[in-house]
Amino acid sequence: MSDDQTNNKLGQFVGAKIRAERLAQKLTQSQLALPEFSVSYISAIERGQIHPSLRALEILAQRLGLPSAELIPSHTQSNSTTGITMNSAKNDDAAFELEILVAHTHILQGAAAKAITQLEELATNKLRGSYLIRYHYLLGWAYLLTAQWQACMDALAKAEIIAKECNDDSNSLLIRNLMGMAYAATGDYMQALKTHQYCLALVEKRQPQDPFFLCHLYNQLGQHLAHLNDHDSTLDAFQQALAIIEELNKHEHLQAVYIDIALQYSAASEYEQASISFYKCIELQNQRKPLPLQSEIYRYLGQALMMSDQEKARTYLEGVLQHHSNELDALTQASILTNLAEWFLLNNHLEEAEQYVEKA
Template identity: 30%
Template sequence: MPGLGNVGERVRDLRLSRRLSQAQLAGHDLSDSYISLIESGKRTPTPAVLRLLAERLGCTAEYLSEGIAPEQRAHLEVRERHADLALLDGRPDAALAGFDEVIEHTDDPELTARSRWGRARALEAMDRFAEAIGALEALREQAERDPGRSSWLPPVISLARCYHAAGDLGQAIALGERALARLHELELTVGQEHTEVSRVLLLAYVDRSEPARAHGLGRSVLVGAETAGASIALAYQRASAKALEDGDIGDALFFAEQALAAHVEGARAEAHARLQMAGARALLRGTAPYGIGDAVEGNAAQEALDLLRACAPALRGAEATQCAIETARALVLLDEPAQAVDAAEQALDRLAGDSTPELVNGTRALETVRARLVLAQARLAQGDRTTTSSVLRAAAGELDRLTPGRPTAHLYRELGDLYESTGDINGATTAYRRALEAAGLRPISRAQSIASNAVGL
């Protein structure tokens, strides 16, 4: 529980509990009369004085200023986060109880502000719109009084949504248009805020039988979404910079936080996409493109293709190229050779150009061979043996320049399988021999084989 009273009362209560006089607490640095003024509430101690008093009273400066001990503050910080999680989990009643508890037991302005915002959102989620509107109006007024501390945009957008739900279309439209105008001032036409306020306005226009305004807004929103070239994180960053130039610190801080959150979400999406591609490669491992003649289940290839198509938009650079190669591999297995050719050639185009700068020369060469081998498999499935042979010769020439090792040996083995499928036994034999050499094994010559058989080896 937080300490009762104000700073002066906490200083006095702790001093008496430690059985110190005002003069003893003052020491050589302060005067006892100054301590008396602090305890009576007539003077507010500076941060330096607070730290000095806290050291002599055996507490923290935070406790003296806010009335809450560090461990109690940590508990309330966790409680506020748990309330946020409850709201995200669809348990607004539990969230409301958590936010109310934090508000009751803390004097910290930042923690109180976060909890009041969470409380308003919980009330809205419980369809208690009148109470939510009251809470949000208070937050909006606070933000407008102190624009350097917080942005008024989040409560205004929530207010527009609540007024619409409560049937007050006039207020919903007035607030929504105000928020949308502010976003346009900041040149922000993407992101959660723009999407949500546009949605609320569209619904309000329709409900108030204003189709012309609804159609106009709908067209502008859709065109803006299609033509927005910058990433959401970058758009937020630019909006934050513009707000800062305009002196709107609250908006600048808010959109800076949104930019950071968008970067985190982007990183999470990219990490998930990498996981999906790894899963697809695992499903395809051991199938025909990795070793001709091995069994493969069609549903595994389809599952791999679904994963690859899902992760492709989030991948960039080298991983996007690898995704295209694996997509071609899956399409071959699913008897879609024409699509497989397109995917493999797309990968080769990326590898030949500057669009895959993350690939170092050795890795680029390996990926190029992989792409050519999948392309050869697709051409073979189309019955085009002439083109298949040409692609295989190009792959063989590139393989011969690679450093020996396990990856090179694996590719030589795949090359041999493909040569064998085309009926080129000499090419297959050479590829298999080079696979052994790349793996560090010396093939047994025909003379050695005859000699070994002669002695019964």
């Protein structure tokens, strides 16, 4: 079967699945389409004339109340529904892309075990280049989330070797980041610290700089340093992360940050990273949510302060609530209130601790 025939069959499967779910829920094409899409776009998808993007699939799946992975055919579904043989699908780049996207979606939805199953079914001897890097990277990520430490490191080591051979600096950085998280998960905080310090040095030298990833690195460094009892450096790392978040929150439109990152990646011919940044920009156009990392960093910062100087911890946390409460989202306020409750509990002020718990 030719590539065009394979792609047409896959498109027909996705379209038929969307149409069946829409009809089952008694939705019109207009109800499914608006406001993001046109009715003609939905109609073309259902007829298999066009292939929706991953972002479009996510929106449609959410509207239909389904995991987005269900709208992408597995090998079994493809065989039974469209007559595509497994070997012909695996020989096609579009099929590889679909399988890897499904696995990535499973990971993001908290179903790492499903991602492992999805990836292990792929014929790795037929994968090449960026597909092989992403395969080992996602497999390592899924192993990390399922506490399979050695398998995680083995997969990431393979991904790193291929990334170096391909001079793929962007993926090398992401791989090293996961390695650092794996070291931390196994209690090797010194190696985790060295790995994330290496990542930080790379990020600070390259363009474009992703402020979100930079914030993540400072957060990771703060946690490693806390475990190593380097309290001053811990506080500095968390303060660096919070400074980045506060700067991001000053942007009238946060998606402008992603647009800038995407354009810089595109200029550097790193089109995959550019596409990811553009997708994130589109998502931010539809919703504005507080950065969840902010509450996590405040929680770790409060704990670090209490280990180094308890009185300073209370003064700092109460000061944040007093002077910045209007700028903090509910989750961040809850993190700070929880830290204060812990402070009062440790100092045997049970009544005050209970009050802060109730506020949190």
